[in-house]
Amino acid sequence: AVLAGFWAIDDPAAAAAFIPADFEEATDPPGDAGTTAAQETVFSAELFTHNIQVTFVAFAVGIAAGIGTALVLVFNGLILGTIAGAAIEAGNGQAFFEFVIPHGPLELSCIIVAAAAGMRMGWAWVAPGHRPRRDALVAEARRAVLMVLGTMPWLVAAGISEAFVRSSGLDSAILISVGL
Numbered sequence: 001a002v003l004a005g006f007w008a009i010d011d012p013a014a015a016a017a018f019i020p021a022d023f024e025e026a027t028d029p030p031g032d033a034g035t036t037a038a039q040e041t042v043f044s045a046e047l048f049t050h051n052i053q054v055t056f057v058a059f060a061v062g063i064a065a066g067i068g069t070a071l072v073l074v075f076n077g078l079i080l081g082t083i084a085g086a087a088i089e090a091g092n093g094q095a096f097f098e099f100v101i102p103h104g105p106l107e108l109s110c111i112i113v114a115a116a117a118g119m120r121m122g123w124a125w126v127a128p129g130h131r132p133r134r135d136a137l138v139a140e141a142r143r144a145v146l147m148v149l150g151t152m153p154w155l156v157a158a159g160i161s162e163a164f165v166r167s168s169g170l171d172s173a174i175l176i177s178v179g180l
Contacts, residue, residue: 001081008085018082022046026087026096041163048159051107055114055155059148062118063137065126069118076111098172101179103162110151110158117144 008015016027022043054076061068087096120140128136165178 001077001084004078004081005085005088008082009089012086012089015082015086018078019086020079023083026083026092027090028092030091030095044159044163047162048155051111051158052155055111055148055151058111058115059118059144062115062120062122062144063125064122066119066122069115069122073111073115094172098175101172102165102175103158103179105179106154106161107158110155113151114148117147120144120147 004015004018012027016024019027054072058069058072061072084093084096084100087093121137121144124136124140125133131139161178165175170178
């Protein structure tokens with residue numbers, strides 16, 4: 001994400017190709033985005049759904065020796081960093097960080113935990129130890145599923161923060177406190 005951010009700052013035209021349409025607004029000059037409360041709510045719901053999907057995918061593709069999980073994390077880091085760099089380059093860095101900070105640390109932590117759970121399953125497949133691969137996979141799957149299920153309440157909390165705290169107009173220091 002950090003490398004992609006520096007790349008987007010250095011070459012915003014090339015980086016723009018990696019920015020999903022929903023986030024192109026981050027590269028617009030600073031000013032009022034002109035979004036309504038309904039548009040903000042729909043956008044938050046889309047992000048919330050996307051984050052749950054990323055969490056489950058990061059977990060599920062771990063069975064492929066962890067390679068799928070690594071690819072999901074790299075791809076999402078590339079997107080996040082590119083959007084951050086493009087926002088900074090466009091003069092919207094503060095708005096971007098005020099958007100991400102209230103929910104990002106919790107949300108990204110949940111994705112990392114789910115990715116680690118997926119990697120556990122992949123490692124059980126690669127190095128089952130003294131057990132047959134099937135038995136090792138079943139044993140790790142039980143633990144891994146509990147890890148992923150444990151992230152769900154926190155993803156809901158991050159979604160609530162994303163929907164209500166980030167657009168509340170609170171001071172940056174309060175947004176950072178909420179995020180941390």
